[in-house]
Amino acid sequence: MIQDTTALSILAFAHHLDDPKTPAEIKARSRGWLTEADEVTGEGRTLVQALAQQQGTRTLFRAFA
Secondary structure, three states: OOOOHHHHHHHHHHHOOOOOOOOHHHHHHHOOOEOOOOOEOHHHHHHHHHHHHHHHHHHHHHHHO
């Protein structure tokens, strides 16, 4: 079971991509965000950093939507 918060963030994001029947772990691995051992890759860290930078933007957008 994955307990790393970075990996969990990646899985939460991956869950919303593509076919909902495909497990998030498979989606994240196929994009190179996680290794086969469920370790976060450099690309996975970059994804989480980019998502964190957008958090305020999404909140602001929702306030005016």
